[in-house]
Amino acid sequence: MxxxxxxxxxxxxxxxxxxxxxxxxxxxxxxxxxxxxxxxxxxxxxxxxxxxxxxxxxxxxxxxxxxxxxxxxxxxxxxxxxxxxxxxxxxxxxxxxxxxxxxxxxxxxxxxxxxxxxxxxxxxxxxxxxxxxxxxxxxxxxxxxxxxxxxxxxxxxxxxxxxxxxxxxxxxxxxxxxxxxxxxxxxxxxxxxxxxxxxxSPKLYKDIDDKQFAIDLFRKTLLNQTAIKTEITQKTKNWDSERIAKVDYVLLQMAICELSNFPSIPVKVTINEYLEISKEYSTPKSSIFINGILDKLVKEYEASGELNKVGRGLM
Known part of the structure; x- marks a missing residue:
């Protein structure tokens, strides 16, 4: 594939x-x-x-x-x-x-x-x-x-x-x-x-789940935009929202959506993936910025019991 x-x-x-x-x-x-x-x-x-x-x-x-x-x-x-x-x-x-x-x-x-x-x-x-x-x-x-x-x-x-x-x-x-x-x-x-x-003639997707993942990640990020934006605003009070690179903003939205809506994907995997993508597609400091915000969010979710991850070793 x-x-x-x-x-x-x-x-x-x-x-x-x-x-x-x-x-x-x-x-x-x-x-x-x-x-x-x-x-x-x-x-x-x-x-x-x-x-x-x-x-x-x-x-x-x-x-x-x-x-x-x-x-x-x-x-x-x-x-x-x-x-x-x-x-x-x-x-x-x-x-x-x-x-x-x-x-x-x-x-x-x-x-x-x-x-x-x-x-x-x-x-x-x-x-x-x-x-x-x-x-x-x-x-x-x-x-x-x-x-x-x-x-x-x-x-x-x-x-x-x-x-x-x-x-x-x-x-x-x-x-x-x-x-x-x-x-x-x-x-x-x-x-x-x-x-x-x-x-x-390899397959494009590994399996049907991967194609569904593409659709779900896109739809769920868009459908929860308002709630996700509120989360980001609360965590970036010291940041001028105009100054946050648009790519970083999109990556943050997707990462937060993934943390909240994809119970089978380990937290570590989500965070690492978005940090790697930001290194490739955004500014040199982006990964530090994104990491800081996701780190804070995960700690809050853990404290309030909102991280509904399934299976073992998913932290």
Whole structure:
């Protein structure tokens, strides 16, 4: 699976951040957007995997063109086919389950935007990675796999033009890119020669509970906005509310909602998750601010018996 609970919290945060209404409004549109932006992550995953397949096809047609040249050299007539025959690329290209997913999600970008396939192909060909790989004519699965892992990590993932392309195509993709790149790298590193057809078609959510968690966290935070805001105001009397970063405010709302409405999630887990997200998405001092407020709240809840956590070891 691709998504963990932290990614889900980040997605809810982004949707909450963009939400303009109040708790009495109909927010089914926003909930749809939340689920759509999570689903859209899978399209980005498929898009990047299909780029590897297109690069292999591009290499193949390149060789064919050279062989047909009027003045073909010896190297043109008998080229080193190591890259074109890369076993991992062939596994991706011939994988029917992956083909089915690409069709179902309508991933045809590279047909129209083939210049990006060219850019990546040329970058690969010009790299030392490629020169070293092509020093010999034969390879085993491990060498083929290691080469593709390096190509993805050093050439595809950091490519600026590709990054701009993603940004143009879909704004939420930029936030998804680190997660998707990590998922692809993990799969490429761990793939075995006898991998199943479904290996490169992981599930987006671990289980149905995770999808429900996304919906519940979003809805419950919005539905309890007034009460949660009162809690925050009481705990931030010395703070000018205008000065509290909007991201911090959203994260606090979600954390308080989670502490109060999700009995099976341990307090420690909730607090750690929101501190980590604030370190990544907000100001350097945010995590200290958020930690201070949540700490005070938890002590109060404990004292008044309001922390209804179930199961053992949930503090």
């Amino acid at each position: 691709m998504l963990n609970r932290r990614h889900i919290r980040v997605k809810v945060m982004q949707t909450m951040y963009a939400f303009k209404g109040s708790e009495s409004d109909d927010f089914s549109k926003d909930q749809k957007f939340l689920l759509f932006s999570i689903d859209n992550m899978y399209n980005l995953y498929l898009l990047l995997l299909s780029l590897l397949i297109e690069v292999q096809k591009r290499a193949e047609s390149d060789l064919q063109k050279k062989q047909k040249k009027h003045l073909a050299t010896k190297e043109d007539k008998d080229p080193n086919r190591k890259f074109v025959n890369n076993q991992l690329l062939k596994f991706l290209k011939d994988n029917d389950q992956l083909k089915g997913k690409l069709e179902a999600h309508n991933i045809t970008n590279w047909d129209l935007d083939s210049e990006y396939v060219d850019i990546i192909f040329k970058n690969i060909i010009a790299s030392d990675l490629y020169k070293n790989y092509m020093n010999t004519r034969v390879s085993d699965f491990k060498e083929d796999k290691d080469f593709i892992v390096d190509v993805f990590k050093e050439i595809i993932a950091p490519n600026d033009k590709l990054y701009d392309y993603m940004e143009d195509k879909n704004l939420t993709w930029l936030d998804d890119l680190p997660t998707v790149n990590t998922t692809i790298l993990k799969l490429l590193r761990k793939v075995k020669e006898n991998a199943s057809e479904g290996y490169f």
